[in-house]
Amino acid sequence: MTTQNAIEWPEKYLPGTGDNFVSNEVIVQGPTAAAVWHHLTDTSEWEGYYDNVADISFPQGGGPELKDGLVFSFGTFGFPPLDARVVRFQAPAEGVPGRLSWTARQDGTPEERLDVLHAWLVEDLPGGRVRILTQETQIGQPAAALAAERPNPMLNGHQAWLDGLVRAAAQ
Template sequence: MTTQNAINWPERYLPGTGDNFVSNEVIAKGLSAADVWPFLVDTSTWESYYDNVADISFPQGGGPELRADIHFRFGTFGFPPLDAHVVEFQGPAAGVPGRLSWTARQGGSPEEQLDVLHAWLVEDLPGGRVRILTQETQIGRPAAALAGQRPNPMLNGHQAWLDGLVGAAEKTRA
């Protein structure tokens, strides 16, 4: 029997307590966490495999690779660039999943304010498989508006990100 890891959630962002929550997962054969991780943490690769991200910058320096405690900005889902901060960063290792989480915020009027935690878990599974889990909790009126749309743009957008991430990693294995 295999036990799968879970996202580490700060209490403020516990699933089901915000205005929008989505969870997406893929398990891919023939890839490892080490194959996938570089495409997730190197933001210079994001736009090559995911078309719902733009205007990535590092206003305080650093980048394009994410690391613990780095600040960055990016646009997604039609929002103006969000101010993001990596709050969890652990690269994958033997028996240890890769973990990446960032908060992202948009200020403005109450109608515009958005507060997000986007978390990733990348882990090797037996049989030459990798599991990639991404989950996001959003708080704010823009989040509630997204949650009410059918199909949910967040759910579909994150699935596209996962599919693109796997595709990018597969190209390096070919």
């Protein structure tokens, strides 16, 4: 029997307790966790393989590579640029999955406020396979509205991100 690693959630963002939650996963042969990690954590790569992200900036300096505590901003899903902070950064290693999480916020009226945790897990599996899991919990009225849309734009958008990430890492 094989047990897969899971994303570790802070209580505030526990899946199913917010207004919107999605989970996307791929397991493919070819790219390594290290190759995937590079394309995931170097934000200068994002717009080359994912068309639902724009206006990436680093208001306190740093970047384009993500690291623990880094503050950045980006636009996605039609929202104005969200203020984000990396809250978990653990590169993949032999027998250890890569873990990346950031919080993102949008302030304003109750109709505008959004609070997000986007988490990633990247790990090598036996047989030359890599597993990429991304999950996101969103809290706020914009999140509830997004969750009610069909087809689900966040589920489909994150799948496009995964598909593009795999293509980029396989090159």
